[in-house]
Amino acid sequence: xxxxxxxxxxxxxxxxxxxxxxxxxxxxxxxxxxxxxxxxxxxxxxxxxxxxxxxxxxxxxxxxxxxxxxxxxxxxxxxxxxxxxxxxxxxxxxxxxxxxxxxxxxxxxxxxxxxxxxxxxxxxxxxxxxxxxxxxxxxxxxxxxxxxxxxxxxxxxxxxxxxxxxxxxxxxxxxxxxxxxxxxxxxxxxxxxxxxxxxxxxxxxxxxxxxxxxxxxxxxxxxxxxxxxxxxxxxxxxxxxxxxxxxxxxxxxxxxxxxxxxxxxxxxxxxxxxxxxxxxxxxxxxxxxxxxxxxxxxxxxxxxxxxxxxxxxx
Numbered sequence: 675x676x677x678x679x680x681x682x683x684x685x686x687x688x689x690x691x692x693x694x695x696x697x698x699x700x701x702x703x704x705x706x707x708x709x710x711x712x713x714x715x716x717x718x719x720x721x722x723x724x725x726x727x728x729x730x731x732x733x734x735x736x737x738x739x740x741x742x743x744x745x746x747x748x749x750x751x752x753x754x755x756x757x758x759x760x761x762x763x764x765x766x767x768x769x770x771x772x773x774x775x776x777x778x779x780x781x782x783x784x785x786x787x788x789x790x791x792x793x794x795x796x797x798x799x800x801x802x803x804x805x806x807x808x809x810x811x812x813x814x815x816x817x818x819x820x821x822x823x824x825x826x827x828x829x830x831x832x833x834x835x836x837x838x839x840x841x842x843x844x845x846x847x848x849x850x851x852x853x854x855x856x857x858x859x860x861x862x863x864x865x866x867x868x869x870x871x872x873x874x875x876x877x878x879x880x881x882x883x884x885x886x887x888x889x890x891x892x893x894x895x896x897x898x899x900x901x902x903x904x905x906x907x908x909x910x911x912x913x914x915x916x917x918x919x920x921x922x923x924x925x926x927x928x929x930x931x932x933x934x935x936x937x938x939x940x941x942x943x944x945x946x947x948x949x950x951x952x953x954x955x956x957x958x959x960x961x962x963x964x965x966x967x968x969x970x971x972x973x974x975x976x977x978x979x980x981x982x983x984x985x986x987x988x
Contacts, residue, residue, distance in 0.1 A: 864942060
């Protein structure tokens, strides 16, 4: 089976090899015997996206995929227009589709005309203006083999983390408004400790992120909005304690995970949960939870392949 994965290329300069979770999904599909190719949609705004319809149509004509799988609703619209009902289209909706009226309208129309829609969490499906005819809820997976469990002391040494500090990894860039650094800073100020080392997750490669998650005392994710956050799943895979706001599917993912807490947007609540993690001082059973939820990429790829085959048989 030939699968063409379509994704936004703006953040990665049109280089699909830098779009980590899509690349990992493609790799997992390839391991199941699929031929996988990528197309990066580059352009700003609706007009910029629509300029990709013709080159994607040419890509489809040249490569002849059996399935086009587009990530994000706007890319899904490009895929639907390029396919012209000649090739089945699957769309995965993540979260950005529902954050503005225009994006929601376009994504909802695309999902309606697609052959199958995947929403990475239930709240995304609920927010779409027009519900797709055929859909499922399936979070994106992570590659457990790329996230080995490293002894905390070894990971700390590798990343230069100081042992007499409480090393807290912030789940994104401080400048990303959605990740909510002000809430993190307000909560930490309430702790009135001078041994907190808040680390910005920015500029690290995949290996270093794995080492940080194994070496830090916790992941702090006070996010305002998410789809189904990959960084949270990665932290779970590394048995890293987590303090995160209860948005999206975070409460579901963290259900039953030890020494990890869901918070409100009250800085005192966040501070109290950080205190609990510090007082406990233990790692978690997050990796076991990831395995229970079948969120290892090879298992997610099996689900995708079943969806593709069901479409082609219909």
